[in-house]
Amino acid sequence: MGLYWSFLTVFVLLAITAPTALLFGFGGATAARSTVAPLRWFGKTYIAVVRGVPDIAFFLFFVIALDQAFEWVRHQALCPDWPDAIRQGNDFVVCDAAKLPLSTAPQWIHEIYGFFVAVLTFAIVFGAFAANVLFGAMNAVPKAQMETAVAYGMTRRQSFWRVMVPQMWVYALPGLSNLWMVLIKATPLLFLLGIEDIVYWARELGGTKTAKFTSYPHGDWRLWYFLFLLVFYLCFTKVSEIVLERIMKRLTRGQATLGGAQ
Amino acid sequence: MTCWDTIQAYGLRSIGIGERLLPREGFDLCQQFTLIGSGLIWNVYFGVLALIIGFVLANVVAMAKASNSAWLRKPAEWFILLFRGSPLFIQFFLAYFLLLRVKQSTGGVIDLTAATQGALIVLFLNTAAYSAEIFYGAFRSVPKGEVEAADAYGMTGWIKFKRVVWPTMMRLAWPAYTNEAIFLFHATTLVFFSGFPTWRQQGDALYYAQYFADKTFNPFVPYPILAFYFIILTLIIIQIFGAVNRRLNRHVPTERRQKLRIRPQIIR
Numbered sequence: 001m002g003l004y005w006s007f008l009t010v011f012v013l014l015a016i017t018a019p020t021a022l023l024f025g026f027g028g029a030t031a032a033r034s035t036v037a038p039l040r041w042f043g044k045t046y047i048a049v050v051r052g053v054p055d056i057a058f059f060l061f062f063v064i065a066l067d068q069a070f071e072w073v074r075h076q077a078l079c080p081d082w083p084d085a086i087r088q089g090n091d092f093v094v095c096d097a098a099k100l101p102l103s104t105a106p107q108w109i110h111e112i113y114g115f116f117v118a119v120l121t122f123a124i125v126f127g128a129f130a131a132n133v134l135f136g137a138m139n140a141v142p143k144a145q146m147e148t149a150v151a152y153g154m155t156r157r158q159s160f161w162r163v164m165v166p167q168m169w170v171y172a173l174p175g176l177s178n179l180w181m182v183l184i185k186a187t188p189l190l191f192l193l194g195i196e197d198i199v200y201w202a203r204e205l206g207g208t209k210t211a212k213f214t215s216y217p218h219g220d221w222r223l224w225y226f227l228f229l230l231v232f233y234l235c236f237t238k239v240s241e242i243v244l245e246r247i248m249k250r251l252t253r254g255q256a257t258l259g260g261a262q
Numbered sequence: 263m264t265c266w267d268t269i270q271a272y273g274l275r276s277i278g279i280g281e282r283l284l285p286r287e288g289f290d291l292c293q294q295f296t297l298i299g300s301g302l303i304w305n306v307y308f309g310v311l312a313l314i315i316g317f318v319l320a321n322v323v324a325m326a327k328a329s330n331s332a333w334l335r336k337p338a339e340w341f342i343l344l345f346r347g348s349p350l351f352i353q354f355f356l357a358y359f360l361l362l363r364v365k366q367s368t369g370g371v372i373d374l375t376a377a378t379q380g381a382l383i384v385l386f387l388n389t390a391a392y393s394a395e396i397f398y399g400a401f402r403s404v405p406k407g408e409v410e411a412a413d414a415y416g417m418t419g420w421i422k423f424k425r426v427v428w429p430t431m432m433r434l435a436w437p438a439y440t441n442e443a444i445f446l447f448h449a450t451t452l453v454f455f456s457g458f459p460t461w462r463q464q465g466d467a468l469y470y471a472q473y474f475a476d477k478t479f480n481p482f483v484p485y486p487i488l489a490f491y492f493i494i495l496t497l498i499i500i501q502i503f504g505a506v507n508r509r510l511n512r513h514v515p516t517e518r519r520q521k522l523r524i525r526p527q528i529i530r
Binding site for chain 2: 199
């Protein structure tokens with residue numbers, strides 16, 4: 001049963017992460033081209049750091065870092081008169097009320113919380129990639145269009161929302177569809193974040209517990225489970241490719257580009 | 263234990279030279295820098311070898327995909343789809359169990375289950391598929407005029423490919439190929455997190471970074487160290503590939519040269 005749920009987990013993760021990452025990316029790209037210097041530095045650093053470091057390192061880092069950040073904030077808010085230091089040598093100790101999730105909470109809360117942290121991690125990492133794509137797309141909108149907007153007396157804000165944002169999607173789509181493929185292919189990394197996803201179940205169900213007292217009626221089937229996963233992902237990416245091709249055709253209709261002319 | 267002692271004890275720990283046990287206490291900055299840096303040896307090993315062998319296969323596959331014969335084209339297309347369409351993580355797992363099966367059925371004669379061999383094979387095939395797609399795209403955009411000029415000079419077959427088509431193809435593909443190289447090095451961190459077992463705790467940089475993060479429960483030190491190492495590694499790759507790029511473009515007027523641009527979309 002867990003195996004079927006785990007497929008659902010992957011789809012739910014994709015459904016939540018994709019829009020969230022897009023939102024993060026939009027924020028990052030807007031920050032990177034802001035006129036306020038600190039905001040611009042923040043946006044550029046966010047894009048630069050995430051793409052210079054292996055993504056898996058980020059997945060491992062953010063899961064602990066986010067968890068500790070939440071607990072630290074709650075600790076400051078809930079237990080202001082806690083006498084001991086939080087970081088005692090190699091331990092990270094917060095008061096009981098600040099534990100996330102509370103140690104009295106039922107199991108499903110723990111699972112939801114783990115899933116939530118995973119989604120946030122994915123959104124932060126893929127948000128940086130999306131930010132880079134959108135940043136490029138914003139620059140790709142023809143300069144003349146923006147100049148026309150200014151000539152019509154639009155403010156910066158108006159020309160951004162009414163001229164640039166509606167037009168940038170066509171330029172962003174090839175990059176974003178690429179990103180969607182990468183996001184699909186990154187979902188098995190959920191396994192590393194401690195979520196019981198399809199990789200976890202393929203390992204558990206396929207393997208034999210011990211050589212002697214096996215509770216499974218078969219030998220080592222992990223090879224076949226992973227072969228099935230491979231085919232599953234292949235089909236998934238292939239279908240996405242076809243759908244994205246359709247969307248691209250629709251969006252470029254009537255545009256003065258090679259794609260639109262066809 | 264001074265820092266120099268630590269470097270002597272753990273500097274080559276990842277390839278089995280030096281102290282046998284990993285540090286159990288202290289976990290000072292020196293230890294973390296040394297061990298994570300020592301793990302980087304494996305990342306370089308996987309990256310460099312896979313890149314070099316993969317380059318050769320990628321050229322073959324790209325040419326096969328561009329061929330007119332369906333017998334060559336179809337297998338090349340399937341090969342590229344298989345490795346580009348599925349997650350590298352799953353490929354590692356599948357390869358491990360496949361090689362385990364091979365080992366069992368041959369009675370241990372063909373034993374490629376060690377990460378140093380098995381993972382290298384997967385990375386090599388994977389980068390060959392990604393690079394083949396890049397080279398194929400570059401092959402398609404070789405200017406017609408150059409090929410016609412070669413025809414006019416009476417060049418045919420291998421000579422024409424060697425002297426005209428291939429150099430131009432490399433020149434056009436190089437910026438994209440640089441990105442592929444960078445992300446191949448990033449992908450090497452996945453090796454010890456997939457099925458491949460770590461032998462005597464001789465892991466790569468991320469393996470040791472995670473070891474420290476687990477022991478100290480403080481991710482804010484080991485992962486930035488890892489990031490620091492990888493940013494340096496990336497800069498070195500950009501330097502080397504930039505030099506090759508300049509050589510490939512040395513006949514092109516300066517203003518028309520292609521700049522190396524780092525695009526992050528192709529992690530796998």
